[in-house]
Amino acid sequence: MAVFTEVSDKAAKALLKRVPLGDFVSLRGIEGGIENTNYFLTTSQGEYVLTLFERLRADQLPFYLYLMKHLAKAGVPVPEPQADGKTGDILLQVEGKPAAIVGKLPGKSQLAPQAAHCQSLGEVLARMHQAALDYPRQQPNLRGLPWWNETVPVVLPYLDTATAELLRSELAYQNHVAQSSAYAALPRGPVHADLFRDNAMFEGETLTGIFDFYFAGVDTWLFDIAVVINDWCIDLATGAIDKARADALLAAYQAVRPLQACERELLNAMLRAGALRFWISRLWDFYLPREASLLKPHDPTHFERVLRARLAAPYHLI
Ligand SMILES: Nc1ncnc2c1ncn2[C@@H]1O[C@H](COP(=O)(O)OP(=O)(O)O)[C@@H](O)[C@H]1O
Numbered sequence: 001m002a003v004f005t006e007v008s009d010k011a012a013k014a015l016l017k018r019v020p021l022g023d024f025v026s027l028r029g030i031e032g033g034i035e036n037t038n039y040f041l042t043t044s045q046g047e048y049v050l051t052l053f054e055r056l057r058a059d060q061l062p063f064y065l066y067l068m069k070h071l072a073k074a075g076v077p078v079p080e081p082q083a084d085g086k087t088g089d090i091l092l093q094v095e096g097k098p099a100a101i102v103g104k105l106p107g108k109s110q111l112a113p114q115a116a117h118c119q120s121l122g123e124v125l126a127r128m129h130q131a132a133l134d135y136p137r138q139q140p141n142l143r144g145l146p147w148w149n150e151t152v153p154v155v156l157p158y159l160d161t162a163t164a165e166l167l168r169s170e171l172a173y174q175n176h177v178a179q180s181s182a183y184a185a186l187p188r189g190p191v192h193a194d195l196f197r198d199n200a201m202f203e204g205e206t207l208t209g210i211f212d213f214y215f216a217g218v219d220t221w222l223f224d225i226a227v228v229i230n231d232w233c234i235d236l237a238t239g240a241i242d243k244a245r246a247d248a249l250l251a252a253y254q255a256v257r258p259l260q261a262c263e264r265e266l267l268n269a270m271l272r273a274g275a276l277r278f279w280i281s282r283l284w285d286f287y288l289p290r291e292a293s294l295l296k297p298h299d300p301t302h303f304e305r306v307l308r309a310r311l312a313a314p315y316h317l318i
């Protein structure tokens with residue numbers, strides 16, 4: 001559980017005076033999550049999620065919050081940020097931190113997804129990409145290549161020689177890919193960039209929604225697809241692709257938006273990029289941890305295995 005900032009009942013009651021969502025009933029710190037402070041906020045009107053942003057600056061947040069609003073309006077199942085009754089602002093302040101309240105999605109995360117779950121997700125992912133195309137705000141993926149180049153030197157001193165060599169060589173490969181004409185041709189737009197199993201809710205096989213857009217940014221759609229496949233469509237012990245699930249996800253995605261030739265060409269390169277991105281952030285969190293009253297760390301070696309698996313057995317669409 002990650003609660004970096006304690007929120008008092010008094011602060012929550014004061015918040016509900018500004019955001020008219022009924023009377024305060026209870027506030028409970030949420031298990032899971034490593035980036036932000038999250039609470040379930042129950043009121044006489046319903047259940048909500050209160051998020052206090054711990055790393056992101058207030059000027060970066062409108063991109064995420066208005067993107068969620070934009071997607072919800074377009075019919076993509078995304079929880080809608082709730083506004084201050086007087087000012088209309090969806091970016092709030094709680095305990096001196098920037099904050100937001102969104103609706104609580106019904107259901108639970110499917111941590112052992114089957115092909116049917118991957119199929120639902122693939123369809124929503126493609127709809128989300130298309131619906132975000134006319135989103136007017138711009139913000140790059142803040143955990144993209146420039147951040148990898150900045151962060152790898154920070155974590156390298158903690159690694160043994162062989163692991164450091166893999167990290168260095170994969171980063172060099174990704175810098176090389178980023179210079180290619182195929183990469184320049186990849187279609188792009190606002191992407192979620194962290195759509196892991198714990199960032200979607202299901203009731204049975206029905207996807208009720210996707211959330212946690214706080215790593216979203218403008219990047220290639222293929223990178224977003226790769227992040228999803230690397231988490232939803234693998235054997236968790238080895239990192240190897242589960243072809244039945246990956247094929248189901250991509251078929252559903254392509255039924256909405258067929259992949260272009262350049263996307264097919266770079267699929268495995270972006271799967272490697274997706275693995276590298278989360279390997280680096282997990283190394284960074286592991287070796288340079290922040291204070292948290294209740295924090296469950298993520299295992300960096302998992303994404304090292306995923307990367308090695310993509311190198312050993314590249315995944316291509318036929
Ligand atoms: N809109 C929501 N509806 C239902 N549950 C949510 C919602 N937002 C967050 N949660 C719950 O809170 C947990 C942590 O949220 P998350 O946004 O992933 O945190 P972090 O940004 O710190 O990674 C999720 O795994 C989920 O259980």
Ligand SMILES: N[C@@H](CCOP(=O)(O)O)C(=O)O
Nearest residue numbers: 033034035194196212278298
């Ligand atoms: N998904 C990332 C970590 C980001 O945390 P999340 O709870 O917002 O998904 C990872 O698994 O490393």
